[in-house]
Amino acid sequence: NAGVTQTPKFRILKIGQSMTLQCTQDMNHNYMYWYRQDPGMGLKLIYYSVGAGITDKGEVPNGYNVSRSTTEDFPLRLELAAPSQTSVYFCASTSDTNNSPLHFGNGTRLTVT
């Protein structure tokens, strides 16, 4: 059972480039999330989804877009990358709203120069 899988593990982008961070889960979870983690700042929610076809903004959505065409996949799109988007990005999933912990992937380390 793979859990939550994120690709790529590392990426370096130039300012203005675009990329998609991939996230897939095999636990049939309806709820999926994208967080970014900056040193000393904890995890900030970027976008979340409560099911296929449904997405919503989190705390820090600017500069990002998401889609959820299937239960398994929840890609995060960066358009016009900026140095402020240098961070570690984590995808997570959970089965329902109550009494269910978040399951995290191992992250994508992104550097924008």
Next chain:
Amino acid sequence: QKEVEQDPGPLSVPEGAIVSLNCTYSNSAFQYFMWYRQYSRKGPELLMYTYSSGNKEDGRFTAQVDKSSKYISLFIRDSQPSDSATYLCAMSVTGGFKTIFGAGTRLFVKA
């Protein structure tokens, strides 16, 4: 004021010590309180989960929630070098949905 406050450390202790990690929060509606452990270059993983107030023990780990003081703690007894990691407190009004995380405390346990 942040919703969840956590001292980022680092905290360095000798092997065998009792470790106390703490968080304070401002939202009295939080009902679910969690501690996640994050090893270097890995994603966070759930360590302890408590609903509402009280204590919960699991092996060497004890989680305490004091809702009257808006204060939660994680105690690690007989700490081991393998406990060296970042510990993130987390809380939510409705369980996993929209979990709010603390900054994380980096712990080093020296052999």
